Amino acid sequence: MPRLDPQALVTHLDRLYRVAWALCGSREEAEDLVQETAARVLAKPRQLHGQDELAYLVQALRNTFLLARRTASRRPREVATLEQVDPPDMRGTGGGGLGMPESALAARELFAAIEALPEEFRLALVAVDVAGLSYREAADLLETREATIASRLFRARERVVLALTSADERGEASAAFRSLR
Amino acid sequence: MMDDHEMTRDTPDDQLRDPGPPPAALAALDDVVAPDRLRTAVAEMAAEAQEAQAPRRRLAGWLGGRAPRFAVAVAVPLVTVLVLAFAAQRIVAPGGGSSSPPSARDVATVALRPALAGAPATLPGGELLRAHAGPIAFPTWTRNGWRAVGSRSDTVGGHALRTVFYADAAGRRIGYAIADAPLPVGGGATVTVRGARLVVLDRGATSIVTWRRDGRTCVLAGRGVPVRRLLTLASYAA
Numbered sequence: 217m218p219r220l221d222p223q224a225l226v227t228h229l230d231r232l233y234r235v236a237w238a239l240c241g242s243r244e245e246a247e248d249l250v251q252e253t254a255a256r257v258l259a260k261p262r263q264l265h266g267q268d269e270l271a272y273l274v275q276a277l278r279n280t281f282l283l284a285r286r287t288a289s290r291r292p293r294e295v296a297t298l299e300q301v302d303p304p305d306m307r308g309t310g311g312g313g314l315g316m317p318e319s320a321l322a323a324r325e326l327f328a329a330i331e332a333l334p335e336e337f338r339l340a341l342v343a344v345d346v347a348g349l350s351y352r353e354a355a356d357l358l359e360t361r362e363a364t365i366a367s368r369l370f371r372a373r374e375r376v377v378l379a380l381t382s383a384d385e386r387g388e389a390s391a392a393f394r395s396l397r
Numbered sequence: 398m399m400d401d402h403e404m405t406r407d408t409p410d411d412q413l414r415d416p417g418p419p420p421a422a423l424a425a426l427d428d429v430v431a432p433d434r435l436r437t438a439v440a441e442m443a444a445e446a447q448e449a450q451a452p453r454r455r456l457a458g459w460l461g462g463r464a465p466r467f468a469v470a471v472a473v474p475l476v477t478v479l480v481l482a483f484a485a486q487r488i489v490a491p492g493g494g495s496s497s498p499p500s501a502r503d504v505a506t507v508a509l510r511p512a513l514a515g516a517p518a519t520l521p522g523g524e525l526l527r528a529h530a531g532p533i534a535f536p537t538w539t540r541n542g543w544r545a546v547g548s549r550s551d552t553v554g555g556h557a558l559r560t561v562f563y564a565d566a567a568g569r570r571i572g573y574a575i576a577d578a579p580l581p582v583g584g585g586a587t588v589t590v591r592g593a594r595l596v597v598l599d600r601g602a603t604s605i606v607t608w609r610r611d612g613r614t615c616v617l618a619g620r621g622v623p624v625r626r627l628l629t630l631a632s633y634a635a
Contacts, residue, residue, distance in 0.1 A: 229439055
């Protein structure tokens, strides 16, 4: 039975990163999720059981995501308060205030729109449009029928396009408002 | 307005609809590539895994071509067990030698152990020590009231671990350990300090904070040290 080539993680890294970002909604968490998945997958030789390498890795990524989400739901997410942190020393804190390229902003908006989708729609869009799986593979992954995938994908795309269009319109409206002042 | 249930329902009508090609709005996805540090980390992990799996594959292939199938079923696991038993004698294995990768908590266990070597020297400039784990140099932290008092090098579950120990004026001790791979964190509470994402694994009698940097797992641990002190130090190091 064919085994997963460890290098497949490197080959499909960009796709996996996009899938992770779409699932987590955060670039930083996406990085952690991909690393965590790689650590789990590479811990021992893996048999593909007739699956395509990419489909196997997307499934592993999703399982790791679900596991992390379950664990996180049992522990409250904290943000450190000022009292928890000592005052800064002489060193500069750096960072902050950096401009963001337009393409990065577009990607951020897009991932935010994907993250805002209902779970079923989001998973269908992530499997097909982000991961690049076939309808068949997506249906296997999400344990549903191809027709259902097609249906959810249609609605997911519709909502994402609508969300992005609305954002643009809001931008235009605020620009027009600014020009009047 | 439709309710949530109605919105996510797959109607028979929709199931017949072919969504066709993805809309142009999704084209921005193609511009998104994994950051270099993630690529480096995953490439390193894949190379290590490939190297680790190669002998097993070669042995299985050799026996499969020259011996009956049962030889593969018996010899491969037998050799694997022998290799693991040999390896177990040579490594520090807080995880008990299980096949799962060590976690950040395993690294913390080492960070709480005694030093086995002296403190690394301070580099000119006074900010860094003459000790590093890959591209990460250990800081002096003297401005924060800590000084390096010892160090040790270990291997945990096949991963190299470098630890430097620090002490403050009150005699409290902390260990800063860096493993050569992004190991599973395994729970904890995520906090953000000065933009650095840190995970608090333990707070109380023993405080443990972990984070990832340059494809490595960093852990700061101490007994009787408030977690806020560790968070402050970690935010500078992350």
